[in-house]
Amino acid sequence: MKLKSTDIHILKILLSNNQITLDEIKNIYDETDKNIKSSLNRLNSFLDKFNYGKIMKENDMYFFHLQDNIKLNKATALPFFISPEERINYLLFLLSFEKKINTIEIAKYLNITRNTLASDIKILKNKISVENLTLKSVPWKGIYLDGNYKDIYIFSIKNMIKFLVDKESNKFIYKLYDNIINPALKEYYRRFISKDLDEEFSKLSIDILKHFNLEMDLYGVNTLKAIFIYLYQNNNNMDFKNSEIFFETYKKAKELYFDVYNSLISSELLVNKVFILENIEFLILSIITLQKKYLALEIQENTPIILRDIEKIFNIKFKLKEKIEFINILNVLNFNFHYEIHNYHKTPKNRLKFPDFLIEILKELTQKYNYKILKQDFYVLAHFLYDIIFIAHINNLKNKKILIFDYSNNNWVGNNIKNKLTNFFNFKNVDVLSSHMVNFFDCKIFSEYEFIISSSYSDDLNTLIRFCNIDEEKILILDYLDYFEVSSLINKLIFYKYLKLE
Numbered sequence: 001m002k003l004k005s006t007d008i009h010i011l012k013i014l015l016s017n018n019q020i021t022l023d024e025i026k027n028i029y030d031e032t033d034k035n036i037k038s039s040l041n042r043l044n045s046f047l048d049k050f051n052y053g054k055i056m057k058e059n060d061m062y063f064f065h066l067q068d069n070i071k072l073n074k075a076t077a078l079p080f081f082i083s084p085e086e087r088i089n090y091l092l093f094l095l096s097f098e099k100k101i102n103t104i105e106i107a108k109y110l111n112i113t114r115n116t117l118a119s120d121i122k123i124l125k126n127k128i129s130v131e132n133l134t135l136k137s138v139p140w141k142g143i144y145l146d147g148n149y150k151d152i153y154i155f156s157i158k159n160m161i162k163f164l165v166d167k168e169s170n171k172f173i174y175k176l177y178d179n180i181i182n183p184a185l186k187e188y189y190r191r192f193i194s195k196d197l198d199e200e201f202s203k204l205s206i207d208i209l210k211h212f213n214l215e216m217d218l219y220g221v222n223t224l225k226a227i228f229i230y231l232y233q234n235n236n237n238m239d240f241k242n243s244e245i246f247f248e249t250y251k252k253a254k255e256l257y258f259d260v261y262n263s264l265i266s267s268e269l270l271v272n273k274v275f276i277l278e279n280i281e282f283l284i285l286s287i288i289t290l291q292k293k294y295l296a297l298e299i300q301e302n303t304p305i306i307l308r309d310i311e312k313i314f315n316i317k318f319k320l321k322e323k324i325e326f327i328n329i330l331n332v333l334n335f336n337f338h339y340e341i342h343n344y345h346k347t348p349k350n351r352l353k354f355p356d357f358l359i360e361i362l363k364e365l366t367q368k369y370n371y372k373i374l375k376q377d378f379y380v381l382a383h384f385l386y387d388i389i390f391i392a393h394i395n396n397l398k399n400k401k402i403l404i405f406d407y408s409n410n411n412w413v414g415n416n417i418k419n420k421l422t423n424f425f426n427f428k429n430v431d432v433l434s435s436h437m438v439n440f441f442d443c444k445i446f447s448e449y450e451f452i453i454s455s456s457y458s459d460d461l462n463t464l465i466r467f468c469n470i471d472e473e474k475i476l477i478l479d480y481l482d483y484f485e486v487s488s489l490i491n492k493l494i495f496y497k498y499l500k501l502e
Helices: 005-016 022-028 033-049 084-098 103-109 114-129 149-169 171-181 183-192 195-211 218-233 244-249 251-267 280-291 293-301 305-314 320-338 356-368 375-398 409-425 435-440 459-467 486-498
Strands: 053-058 061-066 134-138 142-146 402-406 430-434 451-454 475-477
Touching: 005 022, 005 033, 005 061, 005 084, 022 033, 022 375, 033 053, 084 114, 084 149, 084 183, 103 114, 114 134, 149 218, 171 183, 195 218, 195 251, 195 280, 218 280, 251 280, 251 293, 280 293, 293 320, 305 320, 305 356, 305 375, 320 375, 356 375, 375 409, 375 486, 402 409, 409 430, 409 486, 430 435, 451 486, 475 486
Parallel strands: 402 430, 402 451, 451 475
Antiparallel strands: 053 061, 134 142
């Protein structure tokens, strides 16, 4: 039985979440109900066949039940089980290492026809075209990766990073992936990089990041590790050693380059690492990139237009550090999209601190400026941006005169909200007025306030707005949630009333 690409994504979603509904699966991986249910059925048959476990459903929740003492055996997942999508992943990885495909050998190994492989090659060509690369057929020799040396290097490094990040992001998922979904990948990797060498490169990557006080996240560690693998594999065949290609790109960063160079050499971290020392520029320029110093130089010279648009929409001014972080996040998320590195965890909607339309604005802007981002990754971007917007505007709101127009008995709603605004967010000018007492007050009282928060909507409020000629832009009607979650109220004040965004 051959799993489809959708099945593999659904399996990863199930493995990443204790339990999940059909709608939550759709929110992570954009598929129809019918296709998801078909995938679940195929997965169940596949898992049952090898006695790995089963997919259970209880009260609209799906979850993966793993058999006790399971021993994954890659012998049960011979190459003919590999899905079309995973065949492409395998071929991309092969090109990253060898820069060529022997079509006869590969068709035989993957147990597919030459016609099927030809179809895969077409998909492969389309994928690598975005890297300015193509495939060139050489009679009796095979198919070769064709393009300039720099693009081939970048393509190879990115594919290795994808493999390494996927491998380490979730150990159990990868173990299942390694043994069931695509055992060919690890088998191929081990032909070139032994377990000991893999661990040595990981340790060296971490030591270098520590030396430069850089973040030790999956991307940082595996970027350096991918470079070590590439240099080790291509040590005797480096077509552009010490190439000016790099300095052309990084010509503004020559001072940074030599600072990193001197620090690396004096650290003695590369002692006996001849294959790295002979090609040290590859490592140095990656460290500069991870330091974000070159990105800082670029942004200082010319702020990206997407940042200017965001500043205008949300009436904020990014600090340089925030600009760097935002663009860096965008670049990582863009990489995730092109190399299909998914976040398979569901997003707890009830815990989101930002309004939904913030996601929609980011979708419009990223599409406008040709950033490709996976559906789930917009939440990462939105969280980062929300904090900047919140900090930029909360101080302005603290000093606004706010009236809470309360319909509750003994003003418990208004007083509850006032206490939270005052104690948690240090609001200074919040008053509570009972709706039952409104006839005892002059209409002029409402003109003193910049925002009027009502604990309910009623005909009385509508009459009051008309009678006292109150600007409706001032009025904010609460949801029941706002009685208890003051952060929801703050969001509405910032986005709907202060910034007037809907």
